């Protein structure tokens with residue numbers, strides 16, 4: 001057994017979370033913001049924190065924070081609210097707590113690792129540091145960001161977007177799930193005050209740096225045979241809702257020439273999106289669709305479909321989405337249908353903090369040798385917070401590269417490497433005179 005397995009409750013951590021929100025049929029997870037499974041995950045988080053003597057706070061936007069305070073005394077000058085001494089390494093990341101963590105919610109039938117790996121590794125990193133007798137000179141906080149995937153209300157990273165003010169509070173309160181339940185009501189039922197949501201200056205000001213560990217959502221690390229890597233940037237990405245409107249009619253009695261079939265327009269738009277994105281060096285995906293009236297023997301009256309698009313830069317992204325929109329409108333003209341396109345979210349390119357990234361790389365190189373630096377097409381809370389605080393990400397190898405599916409996987413040895421990496425980073429950023 002390695003140090004991580006011995007010093008932390010690592011296997012138990014996974015075992016205690018395993019069954020929550022898991023569909024027995026698919027093996028995938030259905031942990032959506034504020035649903036029963038998500039609430040159970042939040043209870044799990046609070047219990048793990050309590051087991052370790054960490055206090056838990058829920059911020060105004062519903063994000064959970066488990067807090068490891070430095071002990072009072074000579075080692076605590078760099079704690080929250082105080083200035084780090086001259087020459088102190090802690091000064092490099094400013095005043096406040098060192099935040100780690102990720103999210104516990106999932107996409108529909110998501111895998112076990114996307115999100116939970118970062119939270120579990122954070123608790124395990126605390127265990128590992130404690131087993132080594134290490135003590136923080138500034139607070140270390142573990143975050144569980146709420147509603148990262150946006151699976152229920154349609155806006156990804158809602159918790160961190162609200163916290164940083166990127167998502168308007170009124171707009172958020174009015175978001176509805178597929179059953180018409182408003183986000184505000186879902187939060188209220190969970191015991192939160194939906195009127196309190198919005199930019200949280202105090203919380204943001206209390207974070208000196210945020211490092212999110214996440215399973216890689218590609219195979220770049222496997223290609224170079226490295227267990228962990230550091231993120232360089234996140235591609236700009238966004239979501240657009242396409243409303244295709246036509247006319248419902250009988251599938252058996254309506255001649256093709258008499259149809260105004262929005263499914264046809266939608267289908268052509270999917271093919272166009274693939275082509276335009278490929279030509280533009282971008283990625284475009286229609287992964288969610290809603291059909292009215294959704295009957296096997298009925299021509300639909302309306303098809304709503306959501307486009308997820310990503311590109312290396314913002315100009316390319318805008319151009320590709322405009323190309324797709326034009327193709328949809330052109331096709332609608334031929335089908336006798338109509339199409340409206342609405343942007344639901346847009347996240348600009350994120351370059352992670354250069355100084356923090358460099359410091360992370362140096363810290364990890366001492367333990368892992370060469371540490372690859374790679375960009376990603378996936379959005380994360382770390383990307384949202386990057387505009388507010390120094391932020392970085394650590395990726396753990398995903399041997400198949402598969403993500404957002406029950407087949408998502410990481411090897412235990414690589415997960416252990418991730419815990420050691422995170423412990424290393426925390427020791428570096430939250431350590432006192434021993435920080436290097």
Ligand SMILES: [Zn+2]
Nearest residue numbers: 114115148214
């Ligand atoms: Zn994630």
